[in-house]
Amino acid sequence: MIDVLIADDHQLLIDGIKTTLDDVPDINIVAEANNGLQVLKILQSKKIDVIIMDINMPQMDGLDCTKAVCKKYPDTKVVALSQFDEKRFVKKMVKNGASGYLLKDSGKDEIVAAIRKINSGEKYFCERLSINIINRELSTLDSKSLFPQLTDREIEVLKLICKEFSSPEIADSLFISDKTVENHRANLIAKAGVKNTAGLVRWAVENDFVD
Amino acid sequence: MIDVLIADDHQLLIDGIKTTLDDVPDINIVAEANNGLQVLKILQSKKIDVIIMDINMPQMDGLDCTKAVCKKYPDTKVVALSQFDEKRFVKKMVKNGASGYLLKDSGKDEIVAAIRKINSGEKYFCERLSINIINRELSTLDSKSLFPQLTDREIEVLKLICKEFSSPEIADSLFISDKTVENHRANLIAKAGVKNTAGLVRWAVENDFVD
DNA sequence: TTTCGTATAGGGGAAAACCCCTATTTTTTT
DNA sequence: AAAAAAATAGGGGTTTTCCCCTATACGAAA
Known part of the structure; x- marks a missing residue:
């Protein structure tokens, strides 16, 4: 029995x-939430196998919620549910730990298949994702190897670099030494596999580290 | 009568x-195509007023096709039709010469209004484009003034900067002095309205000067 | 014909980026 | 408790970027 x-x-x-999945014997809808905060609250008392997570929600959206869930409850799988088949969202959700991606106009068979696959530890990406190219990328790689693992601080520095802050300016705004910032910058350049700040910014924009 | x-x-x-526009008296669907190449073929024999152009098509996509059509047949107007309301696509289509942008879930009234407006030489942008801010930008400005006018040489330098070339490297590959490259870089930074190379690269990526 | 824009190139200097290192403290993981 | 990873910061140097200028040559536009 899969608790959803x-x-x-x-x-x-x-x-x-709920109606759609009513007669599926091995899938049990045990809870529902209208935003990310409610999800976290429910997880404190209930053990959940699979979360069908909308991306656009008030208070806490699916992106942040997925990140939080995957960190605190690594056994609970998340499948993104969205009306957009946008590369950015898909990538972002996978980056945050989602195991799959469904479009809102998916049929019953697709939803059921996704839940079962994801519960068994596999990945599932909706066939009709316009960018089918990335399907193989995403399903073979996991969230860790998809992007080099940047630390929180590195992401913080990276975003400021993309906002045209110089190293001294970043140092001032984070209350650290500019030498530390330069270290972070060098590590970012190495992790991104680029040559200089220009390449780093391009990589950051193309991999949705900005905005 | 508007030939579409x-x-x-x-x-x-x-x-x-076709069904939706069947009973609109002044709009006549006179042809259809499944990719960009077919569009160009049809235009050789038929005079078309307005093309409703999907962005994602095999063989030749809407972006390239729009560019080709607007160059060869300046009297034929193009309205982009897409399921994405992504800034990048909208900007790219306008840059390539499209006169408007519709989302695929637009209502009949919206489609009809768009065709009529565009046929009369005006611009039309779907109300529900998530980035309504740019609506005014786009409808008042044309494709030439949308972006600061970069010279050919500047674009050449810009692309190399985005490919992680340093000024001396660019100088070598273009057979000019590195001082000249530095001048181009400074002019690019000024025209883009950014602060440094990081900002320039981000601006270039977001405005599709790369790839 | 004169003006304007573009491409070219230079001088000179300040700031930032880049590249080696080492090293300590804190946090996280095992 | 020990090991690993992350964040911190420094030394010391080279290269690049950035910011002032000036200046010439060329073609196109007014």
Whole structure:
């Protein structure tokens, strides 16, 4: 039996999925939430196998919630549910730990297949993702190897570099030495596999570390 | 009477639009295509007023096709049709000469309004484009003034900067002095309205000067 | 014909980036 | 408790970027 939580701010959609999955014997909808905070609250008391997670939610969205869930409850799998088949969202969700991606107009078979696959530890990406090219990329690689693992501080520095801050300016705004910033910058350049700050910024923009 | 061509690789969507526009007296669907090459072929024999152009198509996509059409047939207007309301796509299509942008889930009224406006030489941008801010930018400005006018040489230098070339390296590969490259770099930074090379690269990526 | 824009190139100097290192403290993981 | 990873910071140097200028040559536009 797979215990599933549905998180979406549209109750209609939750009801729709519940109805759809009503007669599936091995899938059990045991909880629902309308935003990311509710998800975290439910996880404190209930053990959940798979979360069907909308990306756009108030208070705490699916991106941040997925990140939090995958960190605190690594056994709980997340499948993203969205109306957009946008490269950025897909990549971002996978980066945050999601095991799969479904579009909101997916059929019953697809949803059921996704839940089963993901519960068994596999990945599942909706066939109709416009960028099918990245399917293979994403399903073979996991969130750790997809991107070099940047530390929180490195991401912080990277974002400031992309906002045209110089090393001394970053040092001032983070209350650290400019030598430390230069170290972070060098590590970022190495991790991104680029040659200089220009390459780093391009890599950051193309891999959604900005905005 | 407005003669319209629909270009989309999903026949279902073409049929949908045809049905929708069936009873509009002044709009006539006179042709359809499933990719960009077919569009160019049709234009050789038929005079078209407005092309409803999908962005994602096999063989030749909407971006390249729009560029080709606007160059060869300046009287034929193009309205982009896409499921993505992504800044990048919108900007790219406008840059390539499109007169408007519609989302695929637009209503009949919106499609009809767009075709009429665009046929009369105006611009039309779907209200629900998530980045409504740029609506005013785009509808008042044309494709030439949308971006600061970079010279050919500047674009050449810019692309090399984005490819992680340093000024001396660029100088070597273009057979000019590194001082000249530095001048181009400074002019680029000024034209882009950014502070340093990091900002320039980000601006270049976001405005599709790379790749 | 004169002006304007573009491409070219230089001088000179300050700031930043880049590249080696080493090293300590703190946090996380095992 | 020990080991690993992350964050901190420094020394010392080279290269590049950045910011002032000036200046010439050329072609196109006014």
